Amino acid sequence: MIHGVWRELIADLYPGADLAPGADVAMLDEAEKALGLPLPFELVALLSEVDGVFNTYGDAVVWPLARIIDDNLAIRAEPDYVELYAPFDDLVFFGDSDMGPQFAYVYTDYGPGIVVWDHDTDRRRLVVVSLQDYLVRCFTQGTAWHG
Template sequence: MWKEFVNSISKDYHFKDPVTKIELAQIQKELNVELPEELTAIFNETNGVFDNRNCPLVWSASQIMKDNLFYRNFEDYRDIYMPFDNLLFFSDAGNGDLFCYAILKNGTIEKTDIYVWNHEDDSRTWVAASLKHFIEGWITSEIGV
């Protein structure tokens, strides 16, 4: 479903082999979060979504884990940014800004809303009602930063 959806908007994206259940469990354990159904569904089809220059529209599972752990644990950021523990980053704008879901204290993502974190002013701004709306909006340039 996700591959067809992306291809219905643009043929300029390619896909990788699906994420394994072990990889999904590792993300959830390491980041202490239950992944939203829509992100799990995309990972069941592909390990990220990439354009023709190999830039990710949706990060791979390993990049999600690596980058989220980096932002949550980098000491220097603790003095200049609000905590990142309540965000699950899954994509970037290519300019330093990152797209994310909001995580509640109990490690769940109850809303499919997508936000952008601005690296210059540390703001977190709503950009889309779901991953589907984010993907479509980013590809068609209806969403920008």
């Protein structure tokens, strides 16, 4: 039986989803300390129910918590990126699309929003304002919805 709002939403959008157990609460707290930013409430709620969300191709629509930590710390520490890209300190990357654009929370005056980042151009464009909308688009509109 599926328990939790996020697990139900994912199961409705992708009935064949294999949903992993949620992330450890202590690890969620450690993630915020490691990243130096609070994790958005909705991302914490989702990760508490299921640690990572994958599409039919096995792509991580929402990365497991360990990858969120590792990838964010790595991208911030990469010396070449300091010269190539604007700073990443105000972003929390959490998912990608077919090894292409990556998605991150960015904090605005109105709260967190989700941007798509194009590594070729360093373009960061707000695409949705909620994790629910992000998941709905990922599972119902395919990979090109963020165009």
